[in-house]
Amino acid sequence: xxxxxxxxDGDRTLAPLLLLHGNGGTERDLLPIGQFIAPDAPRLAIRxxxxxxxxxxxxxxxxxxxxxxxxxxTETTWLLNTAAALTRKYQLFASRMIVAGYxxxxxxxxxxxxxxxLPYRTALLFHGKPLGPLDQPKLRPHxxxxxxxxxxxxxxxxxxxxxxxxxxQTAGGGLTTFTHDEQHNLNFSELQAAKHWLAQSGRxxxxxx
Numbered sequence: 001x002x003x004x005x006x007x008x009d010g011d012r013t014l015a016p017l018l019l020l021h022g023n024g025g026t027e028r029d030l031l032p033i034g035q036f037i038a039p040d041a042p043r044l045a046i047r048x049x050x051x052x053x054x055x056x057x058x059x060x061x062x063x064x065x066x067x068x069x070x071x072x073x074t075e076t077t078w079l080l081n082t083a084a085a086l087t088r089k090y091q092l093f094a095s096r097m098i099v100a101g102y103x104x105x106x107x108x109x110x111x112x113x114x115x116x117x118l119p120y121r122t123a124l125l126f127h128g129k130p131l132g133p134l135d136q137p138k139l140r141p142h143x144x145x146x147x148x149x150x151x152x153x154x155x156x157x158x159x160x161x162x163x164x165x166x167x168x169q170t171a172g173g174g175l176t177t178f179t180h181d182e183q184h185n186l187n188f189s190e191l192q193a194a195k196h197w198l199a200q201s202g203r204x205x206x207x208x209x
Contacts, residue, residue, distance in 0.1 A: 003049075003082065004026065004046075004049075005045060005046045005047065005082075005086060006027045006028060006031065006044075006045050007043070007044050007045075007086065007090055008031065008043045009042050010040050010041050010042040010043065011040040011041065013205065014040055014042070014205060015041060015093070015096040015097065015122070015203055015204050015206065016041060016042040016043070016044060016092045016093070016096065016097050017034045017041050017042070017043045017044065017097070017100055018044050018045075018046075018099045018109075019031065019033070019034050019044065019045035019046075019101075020046065020048075020058065020079075020099070020102070020104075020108070020109055021047065021101075021102060022102040022103035022104050022105060022106075022126075023055050023057055023104045024055035025047075025102070025104075025105075026047050026056060027046055028045065029045075029102070030045055030100060030105075031043055031045055033102075033186070033191060036191055036195060037100070037194050037198055038195075038204055041098075042090070042092060044083070044086055044087070044092070046082055046083060046086070048079070048104070049075070049078070050071070050075060058075055058079060059071050059072040059075045067132060069132065072131065076111070076112050076116075079112075080112060094119040095120075095121070097120055097122075098122045098123070098203060098204070099120050099122065100123070101124070101125055101126065102127065103126065103155070103156075103184065106126060107125075107128050107129060107130075107131050110123055110125055110168070111131045111134070113140075114138060114167060114168070114171045115137065117140075118140070119140075121139070121142060121143040122143070122145075122201065123145045124146045124198065125145065125146065125164075126190070126194075127148060127149065127155070127156055127184050128156070128161075128164055129155075129157075129161060129163075129164055130163045130164045134167055137168075137170055138171050138172065139168070139171040139172050139173045141172070143171075143172065143173045143174065144173065144176075145173045145174065145175050145176070146175075146176045146198070147161075147165065147168070147177050148177070148178040148179070148180070148190050148193070149177065149178070149179050150179070150181070150183050150184060150185065151181050152181065152182060153183050154183060156184065165177065176197055178190055
């Protein structure tokens with residue numbers, strides 16, 4: 001199977017971005033968003049390899065609509081291994097990498113960060129929700145997470161967003177949230193808030209740990 005990804009180099013003194021698209025997306029979708037929130041940072045975007053109902057995804061569902069957790073585990077391993085290999089190829093610092101995911105991609109990423117010993121400790125989650133309950137979620141020490149939500153989102157309910165917040169806080173993450181009164185869409189004020197948070201976090205220019 002062909003690997004679809006895109007790498008855009010940038011200022012190597014800045015932390016690189018790992019960009020993960022939403023349902024039906026491609027590796028190109030979040031590149032402009034990455035450029036907006038961190039204009040000079042290197043950007044790595046990887047396309048999910050699952051196709052469900054004609055839409056590209058990072059994992060699939062069972063016929064009844066519930067998550068196929070076996071597939072989720074398989075695809076999480078594939079994505080993490082792929083990201084690690086590309087990180088080595090382009091000589092990026094994994095411990096500095098900032099994960100930015102929209103919907104499907106962000107959901108997988110934060111679940112992986114809370115259940116596996118990954119190097120990542122900074123994440124921006126656009127319209128994320130939890131992928132099932134987690135018994136003992138744990139993030140790397142000093143992990144910072146920014147998460148957004150639309151109050152009229154037909155895909156992510158208020159209860160689901162609250163559960164995601166609780167999981168992140170239980171896992172020890174420092175959490176900042178942003179809410180707008182729209183749906184599952186991204187808007188300019190949301191992207192501005194993400195950009196401001198990332199700049200203020202210090203993570204873009206912080207040295208590798």
